[in-house]
Amino acid sequence: MLRITKDFQFSASHRLDHLPADHQCARLHGHNYTVQLELSAPREDLTPAGFVRDYGDLSDFKKWLDTELDHRHLNEVVPDLNPSAENLAMWIYSVWSERFPEITAVRVSETPKTWAEYRP
Template identity: 45%
Template sequence: MKITQAFTFESAHRLPHVPETHKCHRMHGHSYRVELQLEGPVDPHTGFVIDFFEVEAIFGPLLTQLDHHCLNEIEGLENPTAENIAVWIWERIKPNLPQTSSVKVFETPHCWAEYEG
């Protein structure tokens, strides 16, 4: 079974490794959406792969680090592309949420990065 829980956060960033003429070189913000997909057997007693409240509790501290912050100032996100944010989340969430099978990071409703480890 696969389940997905989505979270949103607001953050500013700039991409330091693009040309100065690239609009993303300047500081700007996004309304990010993160989707954590988890995979595993359904517990016959609870009916869950994992309780969504447990996912929320585990991801909550990371969400707090990201929300309303400048991503470039977070250790490991000095170049905060959607791809790098997805990997950063994966590396921090997978040890505590081993059922994680993918992390999607949406910069806009029309573009995202997906990381599967």
Template identity: 35%
Template sequence: MIIYKQFTFDSAHFLPNVPEGHKCRQMHGHTYLLTVYAQGELKQPDGWLLDYGDLKAIVKPIVDTLDHALLNNITGLENPTAEMLASWLWTNIKPLLPQLSRIELKETPTSGVIYEG
């Protein structure tokens, strides 16, 4: 069984490793959509894999650290691309959520990354 929960956050970043003149080299922001997937067996007698409230309690504090923050500073990532941010999220969520199986992070409504560890 796979369940998921979605979170949004607004963050700024800049990508110093892209070529001069690239628009992403300058500081800019995104409204990110994060989908966190958990996989495992259904618990009995509950009939669920994990309470959505418990899932939210694990992930939301991590998301809150990113909301309205400069990703270059808060994550320690020099070049916080969507791919690097997805990996950072995995590293911070997985120890708290062993059932984590996938992260989907959308930087725009049409662009994003899927990370499975």
């Protein structure tokens, strides 16, 4: 199995529900997010050029992030979802896995030291 990854960035605000009122994440705050897509394919499914997928094909994902998530309030973008990094990773996978069936994991980082990963 061969794997590729690509990182994308966006900035957004959110507030998390179901936390004590004095918890810092219960208040409105923002992050400079990094989203990492991992795509995988067995050797026999590589493109004729030898790619899992051409990185250029992922430009539509970047455009979507810039249009739908960048400088937005995530509670309004995904109103039925508490926008934790974990939930965002699952949501992004559900939105993009049909378009890119090679996606095997989505990772979301809110800070340089923290990551949440969804790997179905």
